[in-house]
Amino acid sequence: MTSDPSAESTLPPLILAQIATLQRNPLRPLLAVDADEVLFYFIRGLAGWLESRALYFDWSSFALAGNIRARGDNQPVPREALGSLLDDFFSEATAGLEPVDGAADSLARLSRHYDIVVLSNQPASAKPARELALARHGMAYPVLANSGPKGPAMAALMAANARMPAAFVDDIPSHHGSVAKHAPSARRVHFIAEPRLAPMLGKAEFSNVRLNSWAEIETDLMQFLSKAA
Ligand SMILES: [Mg+2]
Incomplete structure (x- = not known):
């Protein structure tokens, strides 16, 4: 909701530097989850x-x-x-910010199968506060502070485990379009956590599926892995 869908689809150097610091296992699937309206209300x-x-x-x-x-x-x-x-x-x-119902428990189970990264469009200056909030609520996964469309960052993340499945969860339709363009093999899950907002928007055109709870997302992402195996 804070991104500008008209922004250029290039990878800011700041993101590249953050991705370079991640310890990635080339044999593990990747799950990139948005923070706002996905992990936090x-x-x-x-x-x-x-x-x-x-x-x-x-x-x-x-x-x-x-x-x-x-x-x-x-x-x-x-x-x-x-x-x-x-x-x-x-x-x-x-x-x-208040954590989304079920997110921490589902991510804990999914982390047995996926490397999890929080891919959030937010000021870099708020990264420590984000990490603190995630840790406080049982979601101490690495944070990437992105800006603009998320497809280029997703493609760069997927380069580290190119042969493994990858998945992406976000509330904003334009990011699904960007990931569909730059990282088309990623499973794209559209999710809007806030019950007062979710009914205002249908499934994002370039997502694979629209889901309405972390329980549904967990099931979908486990099925995705078993089909990809
Ligand atoms: Mg969001």
């Missing part, structure tokens, strides 16, 4: 944080632009002001 957290700023989230669509409004006159925050507002949110609230 992002909009729920944002809505609470906005209250301290005399703003509110109006829950009218699956989008940030236009849905953050002033409590006084109900006017939306202008698009050009969203970036710095979200930077403040990431810096102040990332560590305290």
Whole structure:
């Protein structure tokens, strides 16, 4: 929800440097999971944080632009002001976001079969807070702070275990399009954790499947591995 789908599909050097630090096993499948609205209830957290700023989230669509409004006159925050507002949110609230139901337990079981990486579009400065929140909630997996479309990062991650299956979980349709283009063999699972948002959007066009809980995702990703074997 924070990415710009029109951004160039190139791999920022910062991501490449982060990927280079990962200890990857070429014989293990890869699972790249998004953080916001996949492992953490992002909009729920944002809505609470906005209250301290005399703003509110109006829950009218699956989008940030236009849905953050002033409590006084109900006017939306202008698009050009969203970036710095979200930077403040990431810096102040990332560590305290509520984890998504079932995510930690499913990932713990999936980690017996997959190398798990958290591929999150977020400011690099919020990476320590993200790692802290993940560790606090039993999900201490490596974090990659990405920006822009996620396909190039997914392709770079998959180069380390090119013969093994790979899977990708994200809430934002444009990332599924980018991964379909740059890393087409990856299993693409579309998931929007927040029950108030999920009904507002159908299956992402370039995903393989839309699922609605971590229990469903775990089953799907185990079936994917058994079919790929
Ligand atoms: Mg997300």
